[in-house]
Amino acid sequence: MKILVGYKRVVDYNVRIQVKPDGTGVVTDGVKLSANPFDDIALEEALRLKERGGIEEVVVVGIGPADLTAHLRNGLAMGANRAIHVVTAEAVQPLTAARAFLKLIEKEQPGLVILGKQAIDDDASQTGQMLAGLWDRPQATFASKVEVADGKVTVTREVDAGLEIIEAELPAVITTDLRLNEPRFIKLPDIMKAKAKPIDTIEFSSLGVDAHDQLKITNYAAPTKRSKGVMVKDAAELVAVLKQKGLL
Amino acid sequence: MSKVLVIAEHLGGKLNPSTARAVSAAVAVKPDAIDVIVLCDSVDAIAAEAAKIEGVSRVLTAARAENAHPLATVLAPQIAKAAAGYSHVFAPSTTFGKDVAPRVAALLGVAQVSDIMSIDGSHTFKRPIYAGNAIITVQADPAHAVVATVRTASWAAAASGANNAPIEPLSLDIAVPTHTRFVELLQGKNDRPDLQSASKVVSGGRGVGSKENFEVIYRFADKIGAAVGASRAAVDAGYVPNELQVGQTGKIIAPELYIAIGISGAIQHLTGIKDAGTIVAINKDGEAPIFEVADIGLVGDLFKLIPELEQAIG
Ligand SMILES: Cc1cc2nc3c(=O)[nH]c(=O)nc-3n(C[C@H](O)[C@H](O)[C@H](O)COP(=O)(O)OP(=O)(O)OC[C@H]3O[C@@H](n4cnc5c(N)ncnc54)[C@H](O)[C@@H]3O)c2cc1C
Ligand SMILES: Nc1ncnc2c1ncn2[C@@H]1O[C@H](COP(=O)(O)O)[C@@H](O)[C@H]1O
Numbered sequence: 001m002k003i004l005v006g007y008k009r010v011v012d013y014n015v016r017i018q019v020k021p022d023g024t025g026v027v028t029d030g031v032k033l034s035a036n037p038f039d040d041i042a043l044e045e046a047l048r049l050k051e052r053g054g055i056e057e058v059v060v061v062g063i064g065p066a067d068l069t070a071h072l073r074n075g076l077a078m079g080a081n082r083a084i085h086v087v088t089a090e091a092v093q094p095l096t097a098a099r100a101f102l103k104l105i106e107k108e109q110p111g112l113v114i115l116g117k118q119a120i121d122d123d124a125s126q127t128g129q130m131l132a133g134l135w136d137r138p139q140a141t142f143a144s145k146v147e148v149a150d151g152k153v154t155v156t157r158e159v160d161a162g163l164e165i166i167e168a169e170l171p172a173v174i175t176t177d178l179r180l181n182e183p184r185f186i187k188l189p190d191i192m193k194a195k196a197k198p199i200d201t202i203e204f205s206s207l208g209v210d211a212h213d214q215l216k217i218t219n220y221a222a223p224t225k226r227s228k229g230v231m232v233k234d235a236a237e238l239v240a241v242l243k244q245k246g247l248l
Numbered sequence: 249m250s251k252v253l254v255i256a257e258h259l260g261g262k263l264n265p266s267t268a269r270a271v272s273a274a275v276a277v278k279p280d281a282i283d284v285i286v287l288c289d290s291v292d293a294i295a296a297e298a299a300k301i302e303g304v305s306r307v308l309t310a311a312r313a314e315n316a317h318p319l320a321t322v323l324a325p326q327i328a329k330a331a332a333g334y335s336h337v338f339a340p341s342t343t344f345g346k347d348v349a350p351r352v353a354a355l356l357g358v359a360q361v362s363d364i365m366s367i368d369g370s371h372t373f374k375r376p377i378y379a380g381n382a383i384i385t386v387q388a389d390p391a392h393a394v395v396a397t398v399r400t401a402s403w404a405a406a407a408s409g410a411n412n413a414p415i416e417p418l419s420l421d422i423a424v425p426t427h428t429r430f431v432e433l434l435q436g437k438n439d440r441p442d443l444q445s446a447s448k449v450v451s452g453g454r455g456v457g458s459k460e461n462f463e464v465i466y467r468f469a470d471k472i473g474a475a476v477g478a479s480r481a482a483v484d485a486g487y488v489p490n491e492l493q494v495g496q497t498g499k500i501i502a503p504e505l506y507i508a509i510g511i512s513g514a515i516q517h518l519t520g521i522k523d524a525g526t527i528v529a530i531n532k533d534g535e536a537p538i539f540e541v542a543d544i545g546l547v548g549d550l551f552k553l554i555p556e557l558e559q560a561i562g
Contacts, residue, residue, distance in 0.1 A: 013516070017381035026382050094350070095359045118497065123377050124362045126350035129320065133354030138321055138428040141347045144490065154431070158490045159343040160444065160499065161259055165431040166319065172427075178497060179484060213392070215359050219385040223376070226522060229543035235556035238528065238546050247448070247505045247526060248472060248561060 001111035001170075003046040004104065005080065006097075006128075007060040008036040009071040010121040019222045026220060035074060038116025040183040041176040046114050047079045048181065049148055057081045059108065063092050063100055069199060076194035077186045083197070084108075088204035093214045094126035101131045103207045110171060112153065117142050117175040128175035138168030142177045250279040250370055253308075253331055255339040255348065256286045256298055257318075263297040265445045266340035268405035271301050273398040274338050275406065276367040281305040285330055285418070287323050289316035299413040301406050307415045317430035318344055324351035326420045331356060334393055335370070341397035341500075342444070353395035361386055363399040375399070379496040380519035400444065401502035401523045436489045440466075443492065446475035449503040449524075451494055453517075454481035455510020455531065455550060462487045465509060468554050471561060477501070479511045495520035509550050513538025530554075 011017065012032040019026055035043075046058040060075035062068045063086040072083040086100055105113065118125035132139035140146075140155035144163070147154045148170070157164045158177045204211075232238045242248040252274040257264040267284065274282045283306045284298045291309040298307045308330065314322050327348070331337050337352060339345030341363045353360040366374045371388045373396065388394045443449060450472070452465040462482070469476045477494040478487065494501060496516040502523035509530045511517060518541055521527060529542035532549050539545045546553065 011378070016515070017378040019382045026378065093359060095354065098354060120496070121378060123379065123496070124360070125346050126353070126360050126362060129347060129350035130354035130360075132321070133324060133351035136425070138425075139347070139351065140428075141320070142343060157343075159433075160491060161433060162435040162489065162491050164433045167429045167431050169427040177490075178480065179490060213359060213389060215361065215389075216387040217384050218372075218387055221383045221385075223380055223383050223522070226527070226541045226543075228540055229527075229545065231539070231545045231547070234548075235546070235553050236560045238544060239557060239560035241544055242505070242526075242528070245526065 001055050002057045002059060002108060003049065003055055004101070004108060004110040004113045005039070005043045005046050005058060005060045005075070006101070006115035007039045007043060007062050007072065007075045008116070008119050009033050009062065009064060009068060010036045010119055013037055013120055019220050023219045023221060033071070035071065036116050036119050038118060038120070038176050041178070041180050042114040042116055043075055043078055043080060044181045044183040045146055045176060049112075049146070054148070059084060059110070061086070061101065061104060063088060063097055063204070065089050072199055073194050074186060076197040077190040078184065079190070081197065083199040085199055085201045086204050086207065087201060090211070092211070093122070094124045095130055096209060096211045096214060097127045098130035098134055099209045100204065100207055101127070102134050103209060105135060112148070112170060113173045115173065115175050117177050128173050132173040135173070138172040140166055140168055140172060141175045143174050144177050144179045146174060146180065250277060250335040251281045251283070251333065252277055252279045252336040252338055253334040254282060254284045255327060255337065255345065256284050256294060257340055257342060257344045258286070258288060258294045261290065261293050263294050264340070264342070265405050266342050266345070266400045267298065268301050268408060269400040269403040270338045270340045270398040271303050271406040272403040273364055273367065274336070275303045277336055277370050279336070283308055285310065285327065287315045287326060289313050295415045299415055300408045300411050302408065302411045303406050304411055304413045307413050308418045309415060310418050310420055314424050318348070319428055319430055320348040320351045321428040322424045323348050324355055325422055325424055327352045328355035329420050329422055330418055331393060336394045336396065339397050341399050345397045349395055349397050356393055356395060358392045358395055359388065361388060361394060361396040364396050365399050365402040376519070379515050380522060381515065399500060401500045436491055440469065441473065441475040443475040443477055443494075444499055444501060447503055448472060448474035448505045449477050449501060450474045450507045450509065451477035451479065451511060452482055452487070452509050453479035453511030454485065456482060456487060459487045464551065464554050468558060471558055474505070474507070475503070479517050508538055508542070509554070511538055512536045513541065
């Protein structure tokens with residue numbers, strides 16, 4: 001069985017995002033880029049499933065500009081066998097990404113597709129669900145535990161009410177939550193080894209994916225900031241202030 | 249003509265308050281009609297609650313055994329079919345809505361707008377990206393239905409009581425997939441107010457130090473009638489269950505009073521509370537970033553301060 005992993009490159013989660021003054025975007029020049037944290041978790045889970053046996057190949061997929069190669073090499077250094085780079089200079093929204101994934105699935109025939117529950121740049125949380133819908137296959141979103149056996153996957157999902165356990169036939173789409181695992185660190189020798197691993201490059205335009213119906217983003221703005229408040233000296237003063245405000 | 253279909257969220261035979269928040273967003277579209285769809289095995293009690301929400305024109309029900317649990321694979325094809333003739337399909341941006349809405353969008357072949365904060369026009373919306381560090385204005389194509397999730401913290405619940413909308417069963421009559429099955433829901437037992445709708449929330453972070461120490465937070469919350477929340481670090485460390493996580497990737501909340509105790513104030517946490525009325529921070533580190541956004545700050549050791557607070561409250 002083969003596992004396909006979504007491996008998106010995003011602005012690193014530690015970067016304080018600045019909106020461009022003219023409202024046309026956020027500042028990304030010279031900003032640190034990293035794998036989407038949920039995608040590192042997705043890759044780690046795929047690697048662990050492979051280490052447990054029954055999985056032959058883990059393939060990382062990145063849809064993005066030409067310079068995505070170095071990022072995909074990180075995925076290979078972490079342990080993926082192969083990478084697929086769908087090359088496009090345009091920003092790709094979830095529905096378009098899901099359609100592109102579906103094309104790759106038709107070719108690769110994976111038993112499992114693991115994506116992040118959300119990309120921390122667009123915070124959309126859509127691609128996995130859309131892909132599963134287009135593919136007409138099960139979806140298990142927000143996974144915090146995954147067990148594969150007998151052509152089935154049992155997934156524990158983090159939901160608002162607690163933990164929901166569902167069971168799905170393979171092939172299926174899983175999206176990862178934070179507590180699924182802790183991704184491994186990349187070791188230096190693995191970086192060397194990754195150089196020999198294959199990256200298939202596919203032009204987005206050759207996939208035959210309809211991308212005309214993306215949402216139009218007309219403006220970027222900074223959020224309204226909360227202003228700095230007051231400091232109180234002790235517990236008694238805090239309670240007095242809260243009582244005065246009618247909050248206690 | 250614009251018509252909004254709102255997907256009702258419910259659990260254990262009760263309507264989730266997030267539904268009335270999604271109705272508020274639907275009202276802001278200024279549509280000709282707002283219908284709420286209830287999918288469940290037993291719809292009556294939930295539909296009756298939904299019918300009371302002000303602004304709702306009709307409640308549509310889809311009752312079948314397969315709808316007993318909220319499986320996106322089962323619900324999405326029914327919702328997609330029911331969506332014919334609607335200009336908008338809204339769901340609350342909860343784990344339920346986030347799971348099902350994109351699948352509905354995919355089945356309809358349309359893009360989705362996630363986490364609507366405000367509505368500038370029937371097809372123009374504002375939503376947060378980058379953990380709320382930027383707010384974008386997006387335009388959806390008026391040629392297709394708009395599928396969207398509603399950022400519940402941005403919308404007060406539509407009032408309930410005066411309305412008496414008609415309830416109409418739908419005959420959707422479609423086969424639903426059987427490849428995905430519900431096994432069980434492990435629900436945290438909790439007599440405290442619900443985190444997502446509580447007017448007061450007390451949250452603890454890594455500074456609380458252990459599962460045992462978290463009792464201090466629970467006790468204080470009970471004293472003031474607050475719900476309990478937590479930072480990711482506290483959840484990861486196993487002090488509290490996952491459903492208490494507040495933030496970018498947890499729950500986004502807007503209580504009147506939020507008290508953050510032993511929480512540093514990482515951007516991912518702050519994005520979950522920026523709509524709170526009053527933010528109080530208690531932290532032993534006077535330089536902690538939480539004090540940049542707190543309305544009231546108190547520097548000191550939480551284990552000393554909480555008992556003092558309890559005493560001062562009386
Ligand atoms: C992709 C991603 C998503 C994330 N999503 C979320 C999210 O949804 N929600 C979230 O919260 N985080 C999230 N995080 C994590 C976030 O970046 C921070 O790591 C986390 O919020 C830190 O939690 P904390 O403030 O409890 O811990 P710390 O940052 O370790 O802070 C602990 C604080 O406790 C104080 N303290 C210690 N002892 C005491 C004492 N005795 N009395 C008083 N104060 C004390 C310390 O001074 C310190 O400020 C996410 C991170 C990533 C990468
Ligand atoms: N351009 C992309 N390249 C690779 N994976 C992607 C891309 N866009 C989305 N994904 C996958 O879809 C997940 C959810 O993204 P989103 O729906 O944008 O929040 C991400 O965590 C990735 O696993």
